[in-house]
């Protein structure tokens with residue numbers, strides 16, 4: 001059980017999340033939305049330009065209990081539009097869907113930042129109506145993905161992540177990065 005849970009509180013799966021940080025109020029993580037942003041620990045990739053290197057290790061324990069997020073949301077009803085789940089790679093942790101469900105139960109919207117390495121989990125959350133907005137970060141052309149991510153095994157491409165939007169499309173913003181070593185003017 002998460003140590004920070006209040007005595008007698010019921011443990012829910014979301015309490016297992018390893019959370020690296022919490023920004024209680026942000027105007028930049030979801031366009032036109034005032035949100036709390038939750039940074040999940042761990043990412044299966046290792047992009048060489050990553051600006052959040054400390055969030056990559058998957059065995060580093062979290063430093064913020066989900067109960068802190070829960071308590072913050074209870075205090076900010078009517079003040080925040082929603083919560084953005086980001087990382088690291090938020091979808092890496094299988095408790096994420098339960099966390100999103102709790103946020104929805106509290107009448108907040110859910111935004112999700114992902115680079116697309118877990119298309120099955122994304123599809124599941126979208127189809128269950130647990131995600132209102134997705135910020136999908138396309139890292140590279142499909143043929144460059146393994147060089148880009150430095151992952152030990154071949155990784156799913158974001159195209160797989162996008163397919164789930166065909167049945168129940170959430171609002172989304174798709175972004176990409178231009179990086180000189182893997183880019184040429186003809187691309």
Ligand code: SF4
Nearest residue numbers: 043045046047050088
């Ligand atoms: S996907 Fe994002 S968090 Fe993961 S290594 Fe790349 S830039 Fe960093």
